[in-house]
Amino acid sequence: MLGKNNKKTNIDDATAVRVNQELIVHNMPTVPTRSFVSGNIKTASSSSGSQFLAVSDNKNKHQTVGILIIGLGVVFVGVLVYLSYRFIIKPAAQEPIPTAPIVSSAPIVPEKTTPLASTSTASSTAVVEIAPSVIEMINPETIESTSTASTTIEEIPLIIETPPILDADVDGLSDDEELALGTETTLPDSDGDTYGDLSELGNGYNPTGSGKLTASTYLTKYQNQTGKYEIYYPAAWTLKSLNNDYATIISAPDNSLMQISVQGNPKIQNISSWYDATFSLEASSANRLQKGDGWEGIMGEDSLNFYLTDANRENIYIISYIPALSDRLAYPNIFEMIINSFKIID
Numbered sequence: 001m002l003g004k005n006n007k008k009t010n011i012d013d014a015t016a017v018r019v020n021q022e023l024i025v026h027n028m029p030t031v032p033t034r035s036f037v038s039g040n041i042k043t044a045s046s047s048s049g050s051q052f053l054a055v056s057d058n059k060n061k062h063q064t065v066g067i068l069i070i071g072l073g074v075v076f077v078g079v080l081v082y083l084s085y086r087f088i089i090k091p092a093a094q095e096p097i098p099t100a101p102i103v104s105s106a107p108i109v110p111e112k113t114t115p116l117a118s119t120s121t122a123s124s125t126a127v128v129e130i131a132p133s134v135i136e137m138i139n140p141e142t143i144e145s146t147s148t149a150s151t152t153i154e155e156i157p158l159i160i161e162t163p164p165i166l167d168a169d170v171d172g173l174s175d176d177e178e179l180a181l182g183t184e185t186t187l188p189d190s191d192g193d194t195y196g197d198l199s200e201l202g203n204g205y206n207p208t209g210s211g212k213l214t215a216s217t218y219l220t221k222y223q224n225q226t227g228k229y230e231i232y233y234p235a236a237w238t239l240k241s242l243n244n245d246y247a248t249i250i251s252a253p254d255n256s257l258m259q260i261s262v263q264g265n266p267k268i269q270n271i272s273s274w275y276d277a278t279f280s281l282e283a284s285s286a287n288r289l290q291k292g293d294g295w296e297g298i299m300g301e302d303s304l305n306f307y308l309t310d311a312n313r314e315n316i317y318i319i320s321y322i323p324a325l326s327d328r329l330a331y332p333n334i335f336e337m338i339i340n341s342f343k344i345i346d
Helices: 002-026 034-039 047-094 110-122 132-137 140-155 175-181 197-202 271-278 332-341
Strands: 219-224 229-234 238-242 247-251 257-264 289-292 295-299 305-310 315-322
Touching (some): 197 332, 229 332, 257 332, 289 332
Antiparallel strands (some): 238 247, 289 295
């Protein structure tokens, strides 16, 4: 009897406990607070309570991640802004403004407006750049005088002084030529034979003594075996052969040159035909034709080049006078002497 009563009591107690648990679960508030979750829910064993806690924890995690992403974004933008300011905006603001030429309608110093304007107009080719920081320290009168001085210097042309060609005895031979030929610069007839120095030189006679020109100790003979010719020239001058003796250069004291060059005459033309074919714009003239010892030649229009060919018309010879200065022809008579002394040899 007593055992049945105890068993019934135990059953009733178990039923009461289960009912109380269900009441607790079903009567939970819809949105529980954190205190409730940490307190009562820990004691609950209902499956619906566990699901609610999982959802709440997920929401909290999403909020935390979102806040973290926003914070990192703000930090990244801040770094970009700082770097842009540090390396782009600040250096650009500190760059010096290039100084441009001053072009202003207002004068630098009002009371000196007229002199400055006139100086600028007169010196159209001078360009003067003045830094803005220096403008207040410059005296306008100094600017005017400096600009005028520089303009004057720029306008002075470069002048090269040409030594004058002198002829002290007025015999037609320059003093430079008389020095090369050994004649007297103060006597028209150096050897006193009643024939002037220029006349003897032009006719092949020695102006310093008796005999032919070849007897003069002031002249020397040069033979060219390649071109098969010989000439006479001043012994004090320097002679060089070039291009396997096809070119010969004689240097005068004033750096002038006498040049003899040799080239073939493949069409076997006489000198007039060759000249006309070579210089089509220049017509040969009979008064410029000349004959010598085994050759015929013609003087060029500039009187500085003489062209000749041998009797067999095998070669063309060119004798040129190349002055050191174009307006100083100190040796025209020696140029003629070299031409006249030209001789074809075997």
